[in-house]
Amino acid sequence: MQIVLDYYNYWACILIMMIGFYGIMAKSNLVKKVISLAIFQTGILVFYISTGKIDGGTGPVRVADGAAEAVYSNPLPHALMLTAIVVGVSTMAVALAIIVNIRQAYGTIDEIDIETMEHERGE
Amino acid sequence: MKDNPIMRLAVRWNIPFMLIFALYTQTHGELGPGGGFQSGVIVAAAFVLYGLVFGGAEMRRVVPRWFTDLLGAVGVLIYAGAGVYAMAMGYEFLDHAALMPSNPGGAEPWGMTVVEYGVGITVFGVMMTIFNEITEGTNPEDNEPTDDSADTEYGS
């Protein structure tokens, strides 16, 4: 039981990552793949934020000079993940733009259909 | 959604509060949660909300396309400019102490503020650009001559 209490957060993050990973591999729709990538990304964010958590800690905002003895959670993973989220939405926008272009070129955003069309074109 | 009075009223009453809240987020970035990233996104969300209800053409009348394109670059320039200014003053790149050499400890929050404004402006400009481009041409009513005027704006 203790081992579950010690590690459940890491396991949850792995579960979220694997949900995204399954979506990336199993879904042939490109928009679904982008959503899966976003879920995979948040799984990794959960992992980083979990490493920064300290029991009994509080958010890393100093309230007053007198409270310097308070326990703060580690702010470094928060800073890294904050930029990761914003860059994530930028890359997602570029991915969606490419998907829109694919739709204009092929008339579909299904990966297997596109592969079939490419195959027929090649013969 | 343009003809729905509830939507129109809700949006008209919400946008000022969103903008004020974004300003609060921007200016209190070093005091509490928030900062340039969040405030830029909230400002962009306010204008996107306006665009969703009143139409993209109306939104681009308020925030023209050339303007948001420009802001994306201006923010990065402000950020890098803060660093280059420090170099010009004889400090290291992005050493905020250059802003107030007599009191370097007091200069640090000022440097952070400048840099956060740069980040916020870039994020706002780029989010608006992304929204403009993703939704371009999705509505026949939006085939307004803004594209041509934008081109001439660049040319002039």
Place this chain on the structure above:
Amino acid sequence: MSPTIMLDVVLLALVIIAGIAAIEVRSLFAAVMLASIYSLLMACFWTTMDAVDVAYTEAAVGAGISTILLMGALVLTGETEIVRRAVHWPALGACMLVGALLVYGTLDMPKFGDENAPAHVHPIYAGYTQQDVRKHPGGKSHGDNVRAEQAAEHSEPEAHDETAHGHGDYFHGHVPNQVTSIIVSYRAFDTLFETAVIFTAGMGLIVLLRGRRGNPLKGGLL
């Protein structure tokens, strides 16, 4: 153990359910909406993890702007998904294998919430939380000035504790939000290039999508 453990577990369960639903639902519009709910639940979860800045960003970016972008893209690409098979067994097997390996790897990790984890006891970390990294050799903060005045009053030399980073703290106590101070001061180079990445994404959108007028895709979000 943290008293918020029940809240954590409930939120994580909801997040995982929302994630599975977003992947498995047939309608793409429903998938986008579930992804938005997923992001909001994630923001709640990050508040319980003390990551207030991340929660703020996730609520604004993940639940706000991403949803709008996905909806806008769906309008242009169509909202139906072709489902060829309900469960992709090879993918599921690969996921389980990778997941099992990762779970095995976590057993060497420091315990969740452990205050003696290596990340929290490293000397630099104390500087982060106390904002006492002594970035500038020879620099003086307000606290240093006060201390110097007191030292002058007592006519004794100011005691400097020398560290590897030089001496004289620069902004001790000036910036309460440690995350902001890390983002735009300690890691200012990093953030400069993150901003450049965002700018590049905007340029990429302009290159990819601007000026495709007269396209056959009609009916729209706006």
